[in-house]
Amino acid sequence: MNTTPPKEVLTAHQFAERAKVMKALAHPSRLMMIDALSRGERCVCDLQELIGHDISTVSKHLSVLKKAGVVTDERRGKQVYYRLKVPCILNFFHCVESVIEANNG
């Protein structure tokens, strides 16, 4: 009697977990921050200058990314520095670009 579920069949719960991560990545400002963080850690003030929105908005975007497990933060003195926790995310954008090119081409 086999009680181990086959690996290749995914549960609804697993798709929901994936969707949460994807959702965290599905906003232009958050993608812009991820791009910046791919070149090294940044404080919130750096990112707010980059994004140009209210600092509270930027902070909330970062908390979305943090809750999804995409970035980590560390306070040093008065500032909080964020960095990419899972850089493999960057690999995906080549593929996304190919989607965009196919759309426009």
Place this chain on the structure above:
Amino acid sequence: MNTTPPKEVLTAHQFAERAKVMKALAHPSRLMMIDALSRGERCVCDLQELIGHDISTVSKHLSVLKKAGVVTDERRGKQVYYRLKVPCILNFFHCVESVIEANNG
């Protein structure tokens, strides 16, 4: 005088384009459909059985994926068959899984 923009600096517009594609992928039902389509084309009725939602809901999810350029459709007789247009999307889920594992571990 250099008028060619440097490749590595991305515009707000480009991040917005990427976000559109990510947004299309950021829903459990749509991820489930993509997973099914990764094993071959499916008609809307197949996918509705898989998802379990109203057929109109499933159809709208598919139109989101289609508009994002992730899938294509083809009518054959009474049925419309969908298939993955850009399979490289699948590669990303290994990375997403590693995010999820890091979150739970």
Place this chain on the structure above:
DNA sequence: TTTTCATTTGGCATTATTGCCAAACAATGA
């Protein structure tokens, strides 16, 4: 301690997404 600077949180209005039902459309078969 009080002030100042950096960041987060609460609250709220605005907008976007989701999923259902009903109606419309498309293609086939009777």
Place this chain on the structure above:
DNA sequence: TCATTGTTTGGCAATAATGCCAAATGAAAA
């Protein structure tokens, strides 16, 4: 033609996401 099957679209209510302001918190400097 009319009926049937499969899919899409319109409309709507419920829910979620976004971004601002104001207030709160944390850490350092005066």
